Amino acid sequence: MKKTHQLISSLSALALAAGAFLLFPPLAWSDNDDQALIAKANALFKPLPASSALENTELTPLRVALGKSLFYETRVSADGRLGCVTCHNPAYHGADSLALTVGVHGKQLPRNAHTVFNTSLLIAQHYGGNRATVEEQAYKAVLSPLAYGNTSNEQVETKLTQLGYLPLFKAAYPQDAKPVSVENWSKAIGAFERTLLTPAPFDKFLKGDAQALSRNAKLGLDKFINTGCAGCHNGVTVGGQSYQKFGITQDYWLVTGSTPKEAFKGYDKGRFHDTKDEADAFMFKVPQLRNVAATPPYFHDGSVATLPQAVRVMAQLQLGKQLSDEDVSHIVSFLESLTGDIPADFAQVPRLPVAPH
Numbered sequence: 001m002k003k004t005h006q007l008i009s010s011l012s013a014l015a016l017a018a019g020a021f022l023l024f025p026p027l028a029w030s031d032n033d034d035q036a037l038i039a040k041a042n043a044l045f046k047p048l049p050a051s052s053a054l055e056n057t058e059l060t061p062l063r064v065a066l067g068k069s070l071f072y073e074t075r076v077s078a079d080g081r082l083g084c085v086t087c088h089n090p091a092y093h094g095a096d097s098l099a100l101t102v103g104v105h106g107k108q109l110p111r112n113a114h115t116v117f118n119t120s121l122l123i124a125q126h127y128g129g130n131r132a133t134v135e136e137q138a139y140k141a142v143l144s145p146l147a148y149g150n151t152s153n154e155q156v157e158t159k160l161t162q163l164g165y166l167p168l169f170k171a172a173y174p175q176d177a178k179p180v181s182v183e184n185w186s187k188a189i190g191a192f193e194r195t196l197l198t199p200a201p202f203d204k205f206l207k208g209d210a211q212a213l214s215r216n217a218k219l220g221l222d223k224f225i226n227t228g229c230a231g232c233h234n235g236v237t238v239g240g241q242s243y244q245k246f247g248i249t250q251d252y253w254l255v256t257g258s259t260p261k262e263a264f265k266g267y268d269k270g271r272f273h274d275t276k277d278e279a280d281a282f283m284f285k286v287p288q289l290r291n292v293a294a295t296p297p298y299f300h301d302g303s304v305a306t307l308p309q310a311v312r313v314m315a316q317l318q319l320g321k322q323l324s325d326e327d328v329s330h331i332v333s334f335l336e337s338l339t340g341d342i343p344a345d346f347a348q349v350p351r352l353p354v355a356p357h
């Protein structure tokens with residue numbers, strides 16, 4: 001009798017405890033936690049602005065439309081087959097799906113293509129930061145022996161004129177005595193790129209909508225900050241605002257499996273190849289993490305296939321930490337909240353000029 005009594009009371013204690021567990025789970029996330037996390041996040045990150053137009057440079061519809069056509073235009077490249085869109089494709093969130101991109105005449109380039117979304121907000125362009133603005137990037141790309149393979153400005157301008165672009169350049173840049181120029185090619189493409197901003201659920205969260213992120217994404221954001229990721233990946237683009245050494249705790253290739261590249265006469269040393277300064281060896285522009293979940297594979301050479309693996313590699317190489325599977329999965333949920341919609345206009349293929357006969 002006594003025993004049964006004991007059993008019943010311990011069972012009811014158990015039931016009570018279970019009830020309490022349901023009511024107050026150990027990791028309960030409260031409204032206060034939401035407010036604290038929103039404040040913490042706002043100290044490190046910023047929502048995307050409505051526009052990234054340059055001062056004194058209007059993003060007129062005619063310039064943006066011309067820039068979009070030029071972005072999709074493949075006939076200006078040396079083999080007639082390659083445009084910005086080849087490597088920065090709407091199907092892959094403004095990147096391509098390759099580890100290393102393939103340039104003009106089918107030649108493999110030594111780096112992975114970034115997404116082209118939100119890049120006008122970065123400190124500079126490319127892993128080495130050797131192009132200051134999206135305009136300078138577009139200018140140099142069309143003359144790069146690896147990308148477009150053109151050898152002079154005149155060559156590019158003649159091709160554009162022969163393809164029937166003169167009226168479009170004239171309309172977009174009516175003040176210019178010589179509207180068809182590589183200068184205006186770069187300005188128009190830059191204008192188009194400046195419209196390619198991708199607000200995401202994370203922006204809503206930063207602006208105070210606590211429901212915009214799932215519980216796992218919130219736990220992941222908290223982990224991302226507390227682990228130290230936000231020490232490098234911060235600001236409006238969650239990265240892209242500084243240069244940092246890749247491989248702080250050990251040589252990166254021991255963990256990523258990267259291979260030496262002919263173009264770099266060995267392992268890619270990042271910014272060093274642009275500045276030739278030993279202090280820049282293995283310094284890379286910290287990539288933005290907006291849309292990162294939609295743009296595998298990862299790192300400057302696409303050496304890591306999946307996002308969970310990229311997160312583990314980062315924790316180990318940059319912070320000397322091993323993350324649990326649960327932490328990795330929460331951080332990945334947070335990173336997924338940085339995926340924005342593809343700008344509607346970007347995905348719609350433009351009608352390009354037909355070369356006059």
Ligand code: HEC
Nearest residue numbers: 083084087101102103111112113114119125126127138141
């Ligand atoms: C052959 C493929 C290819 C073509 C064509 C190409 N890109 Fe890229 N793009 C890349 C690669 C690879 C990188 C990374 C280069 C690096 O970091 O050294 C890149 C980087 C960029 C970046 C820098 C983004 C960042 O986060 O730093 C921008 C912007 C960009 N490209 C825009 C363009 C535009 C505009 C065009 C057309 C004028 C273009 N690209 C043509 C492959 C390509």
Ligand code: HEC
Nearest residue numbers: 228229232244246284286287298299300310311314315318
């Ligand atoms: C000390 C600075 C630093 C810290 C801390 C850091 N990162 Fe990075 N991160 C970088 C740099 C630099 C790269 C570019 C490496 C490369 O490709 O050469 C990078 C690349 C990445 C990439 C790949 C992006 C892409 O498009 O290929 C992801 C994902 C990433 N970091 C996530 C994280 C996470 C998650 C943490 C925390 C666990 C973290 N990072 C901590 C500097 C840092």
